[in-house]
Amino acid sequence: MDNFRLVFDLVMDKNGTENIFWIFYILNLVLSIIAYELGFAKKLPLLKNVFVYFLLLIGVFILTIFSTVMRMPSVESLIVINLVLAIYRTRLHFQRKAKKDNTSNE
Template sequence: MDKTVSQQFSFSPVERYFLIDVGGNLGFWLLFFAIFYLAVITYKLGFAKELPLLKSIIVYIMLFIGCFVLAIFAIFALPIAEVLIVIALVLGIYRFRLYRERKERNHPTNE
């Protein structure tokens, strides 16, 4: 048995791909940037407001730093990337439905 406990009970195929299949330093950085990219999408879909440029830069720097913590959690076989994918999908569906509802409210069709 050469598999570790975290590999046996891993529910995170994205992290497993980056950390085991790609492996090494490159695998960690690819995982980190995947998590960062998904976190930016989630932020933009659900929480972003129109901010001045300097405040936006500060927000993205803090998001970048926070993604290091998420990447460390992902190393310990927590499904961080998968959760961010699900959050992005749910927020994307919500935004699309909100867009359609507003469009129908502004341009009612005669039935």
């Protein structure tokens, strides 16, 4: 399990243990927002959008506890999730563009 904590070890080497929880909270929050936007976000009214992000703030706090206290590779997992979702969205964009070009040529 120690081999999967690359980001945790890097942050520990650069910053030590001071403020490590908040560093990982920000990392988890940013990566979670990107994953949400890439894979799950829909157009919502402003109040519902604020509520979703508020719940995301709370959920990321719990995720950060797993990441720092229990030393689970949550940051690394979020990086992989974002890469997969970015590849999926890019491929979907090109498929839709190709489909649009095919229908306009007919």
